[in-house]
Amino acid sequence: MSIWRIKPISAFEADMKKSDLKRVLGKWSLTAIGVGAIIGGGIFVLTGTGAYYHAGPALAISFIIAGIACVFAALCYSEFASILPVEGSAYAYAYGTIGEIFAWIIGWGLILEYAMGSMTVAVSWSGYFNKLLKIFHIQLPEWLTTDPASYTGEGFSMNLPAFLIVLFVISILIKGTQNAAKANNMIVLLKVSAVVFVIIAGAFFINIDNWSPFIPEATQIIEKESTHSAYGITGIISGAAAIFFAYVGFDAVSTQAGEAINPKKDVPFAIIASLLICTILYILVSLVLTGMMNYQDFNPLGKYPDAIKAPVAYAFDIAGQGWAGLIITVAATIGLISVLMVMIMGQSRIFLGMSKDGLIPQVFSKVNQASGTPKTNLMILGAVISIVAAFTPINELADMTSFGTLFAFTMVCIAVWMLRIKQPNLTRTFKVPALPVIAVCGILINSYLIINLSAKAQLFSGCWLLIGIVIYFSYSKSRSRLNNQN
Structure with missing residues (x-):
């Protein structure tokens, strides 16, 4: 009944042999999954908020810091993927190295990354979709595009575009x-x-x-009900923590390992390639954006109040290049669909792994024979995500998503180090160079970014993890497949 029981490598190998998932993904399809998840909200949404609320033109440095934090984790993910090429991502890695309770906490935390991230992206997509409709002089009523808590009118309201886009993505998956x-x-x-x-x-x-100045002098930004520190070195660091949501996605490659044609080689390649490609693009876009518009112009109470919602498109509008703004709005509207697709796909595969291990109900591990996908799993996820996205104000969800991501990254850095010590003779087609140094750097920088998230996000995320621990001891521990085998 030990909460620290470890799932043996042989059990993972047996699961892979019995898997009904179809191996159809090559290394470039896997890389596209990583790029598809990473490029989205980060470039099209968070660049404006990151520049105004945190770092100013030095947002490019924030992206570099966040990218470096990801590189350490990406190398550790890659080594794990070469050992355990199974669906489940960081959850599976922890289960095979540290123990069940640790794996459960990571799996529960990954819901913050994927499910809540999906809700955030769905609402972001709704904002770009409405902007696109306005370009063509189509205006949806406010009660059909606003969650009840944010609705300024009376009576019923919902974010219908966010609701429908989730159902559309589920129908594809x-x-x-x-x-x-x-x-x-x-x-x-x-x-x-x-x-x-x-x-x-x-x-x-x-x-x-x-x-100029590239790193603005540290100051306090005063909002309606609060103030917070911005700019300077502190602003650059807090900016890195806030825009970390932009990097959610490269680990989604590891959730698809069960469907990769050659997972031990292709998954590590795709993780590192997608991260490097997107980091370079992020740095260049942030430099261009803060060069086109002064970071102070993203003030939601200033001259361009809507610029912070769709910063890249508005930068071209203000430059008198409306045609370019149209191209970007169309690309963002279509592009965010792939982010949503990869996030929901990733969450369903994590649930699939947890369900196979008996930690959540078996309905999540049923794979449809015709399509080779966990159909029921996806339909349940789609129902929950679409309803929450349509009826809930999710201003804090980006930070909570960042918490889930940073937490998982930290745990993976710890776990890969422990596995190298415990089982040094395991076959590894990819090995992290200078592992102790890389792992320690990953642990420290990701933990530091967690500390720099908003206090509210830390509180909500802490409560979420506490709820997960209660569920583990009241439901999952006794139903664990390892427990029943013992």
């Missing part, structure tokens, strides 16, 4: 991973093209005066 991957590849090609367009076209409208 349940048809099969191969079809979903093809759709994702096309969307990713469109998104990357749009980002490259922003970098090249935006470079012609940069005013270098907007970069």
